[in-house]
Amino acid sequence: MREQKKRVTSKDELIPFLDTLERRYEAACVAMGTANWHSYAKDSAYNLDAAKAQFAEIFLDTSLRNIITEWLNISGSLADKHLERRLELWKRCFIGGGIYADPEIARQENALQEKITNFKLTFQGQPTTRAKASNALRQEKRQPKRRMLWNVPGQISKATINDLVELVQLRNAKAKDEGFPNYYSLSLYLHSIEEAWLLKTLNSLEERTRPLLDTFIVESKKKHRLKNFGPWDFDYVLREAVSLPDKYFPADSVFKVIHQFEKEIGFAVDSLPIKEVVKDIPYGGLSLAIKIPKDSRFLVNPTKGKGFYGVAFHEYGHSLKAVHTNVEYPIMKGFEWIPGAQCAAYEEGVAEMHAEFTEDTTWIKEYTKVKEKELTKYIEGRSLPALFRLRRLLKDFFIEYEMYKNPKQDLAALEREMFKKYLLVELDSNEQHQFASSIWYVSYPCYYQNYILAAMIATQLQEAMSSKFGEQKLHNRKIAAWMKRHLYASGETTEWVERIRDASGKGLEPGAYLRKLGIEISQHIHKD
Numbered sequence: 001m002r003e004q005k006k007r008v009t010s011k012d013e014l015i016p017f018l019d020t021l022e023r024r025y026e027a028a029c030v031a032m033g034t035a036n037w038h039s040y041a042k043d044s045a046y047n048l049d050a051a052k053a054q055f056a057e058i059f060l061d062t063s064l065r066n067i068i069t070e071w072l073n074i075s076g077s078l079a080d081k082h083l084e085r086r087l088e089l090w091k092r093c094f095i096g097g098g099i100y101a102d103p104e105i106a107r108q109e110n111a112l113q114e115k116i117t118n119f120k121l122t123f124q125g126q127p128t129t130r131a132k133a134s135n136a137l138r139q140e141k142r143q144p145k146r147r148m149l150w151n152v153p154g155q156i157s158k159a160t161i162n163d164l165v166e167l168v169q170l171r172n173a174k175a176k177d178e179g180f181p182n183y184y185s186l187s188l189y190l191h192s193i194e195e196a197w198l199l200k201t202l203n204s205l206e207e208r209t210r211p212l213l214d215t216f217i218v219e220s221k222k223k224h225r226l227k228n229f230g231p232w233d234f235d236y237v238l239r240e241a242v243s244l245p246d247k248y249f250p251a252d253s254v255f256k257v258i259h260q261f262e263k264e265i266g267f268a269v270d271s272l273p274i275k276e277v278v279k280d281i282p283y284g285g286l287s288l289a290i291k292i293p294k295d296s297r298f299l300v301n302p303t304k305g306k307g308f309y310g311v312a313f314h315e316y317g318h319s320l321k322a323v324h325t326n327v328e329y330p331i332m333k334g335f336e337w338i339p340g341a342q343c344a345a346y347e348e349g350v351a352e353m354h355a356e357f358t359e360d361t362t363w364i365k366e367y368t369k370v371k372e373k374e375l376t377k378y379i380e381g382r383s384l385p386a387l388f389r390l391r392r393l394l395k396d397f398f399i400e401y402e403m404y405k406n407p408k409q410d411l412a413a414l415e416r417e418m419f420k421k422y423l424l425v426e427l428d429s430n431e432q433h434q435f436a437s438s439i440w441y442v443s444y445p446c447y448y449q450n451y452i453l454a455a456m457i458a459t460q461l462q463e464a465m466s467s468k469f470g471e472q473k474l475h476n477r478k479i480a481a482w483m484k485r486h487l488y489a490s491g492e493t494t495e496w497v498e499r500i501r502d503a504s505g506k507g508l509e510p511g512a513y514l515r516k517l518g519i520e521i522s523q524h525i526h527k528d
């Protein structure tokens, strides 16, 4: 679109300028979504690079960016809320899109990703894989062997640590160019997560859950007669955590159950433009909003049992949001491709809100044939694995967060410190580091807080529904309308924190999540 004007001199010119820009943007989003879909569904040829080039053409164009910046500076005087919001989102997207389209960062990311995925791991001289080692770890009765198995990813970490540090520094340099202290701070800004609030929230989760983990470790040591407790012992002692038998969640009726349930709470499931496919993919599930709100599709990996249902409900939740988004401007539709156009934690949270229904005792009783005794045992036991998962996420988050703050520090020592603080286990200074084996730090940087925030969002919204609809929570057809009105329809017209407040009557806080973990919050804690 070479005809696009490179100068915008009045508000009357600004609006068509943005409209044109957003049509190009939406076309790139659709191309990227379609290419991604075909790359997973394997149902047609696709070209991811061509789709990415469409974005690069927009986000590497400095003259477009300058126009946005110029107008944003005087947006207060435009007296137009939508226009102001569009400019704000565009500003964020130009920052996020510039990094997304940066060829040097992409090259380093791809090289490192390949190095990690193609790495030839060995165990005791024999070839192995990460999955094999972690499966063996879970079942290994001898602690010294568990420790060796746990160490397997360290082989990768040793080979990749320098590349990772280089990538971190590249990203940091970009962030500094944009006026941020480091890339983590920039990422949080793009997702509209206030950094100080996040740290306070995560620290409070850490404090409130520490005694529980402490007790768990003491009891596990006694039960398994362990003199010391190391990070290699968690999976082993947790392996007997109670799960509900797979037979109660027949894989072939998952979509039937989803439709039946979502209809029950008021969604017009039969007429929604949502396509569902079961397919072997490298994730549990994957949902793509190809064209919002007209075309949403999701894939689920054919696994088994309650976990499979949870994933399918979650992905369906993503799709429900996409097809009920009702905004005119493409930049406000919440497409996922360019960092800055949505908040991933919110997206995950409102999707997880649907998965959370399958955690509801009444739901399980109504939709499965689980026996009362099995259910009681499950509800009692589920908090320990969830607690461990949370603490591990905190560990992973803080390693990355501190790494971006200072990539030159002794990162192996940092990892040990984080293991101690969040998993309450001590590591020897000669233990091989393993953080640099993580594909997450490479391909999904600055993402770990999203899982924690998503769990908080899902549980807080469930509590809000319980208090609004009470016993009716699983049957009231007004629930769909409630979700649409508070959580879906307005897209990115307002910030995600406002949507949560609007739906639940309060800002996002850890209370509901802690209650689900079995931790009651004292009423006497004074406010700081």
Ligand SMILES: [Zn+2]
Residues within 6 Å of the ligand: 314, 318, 347, 348, 351
């Ligand atoms: Zn998701």
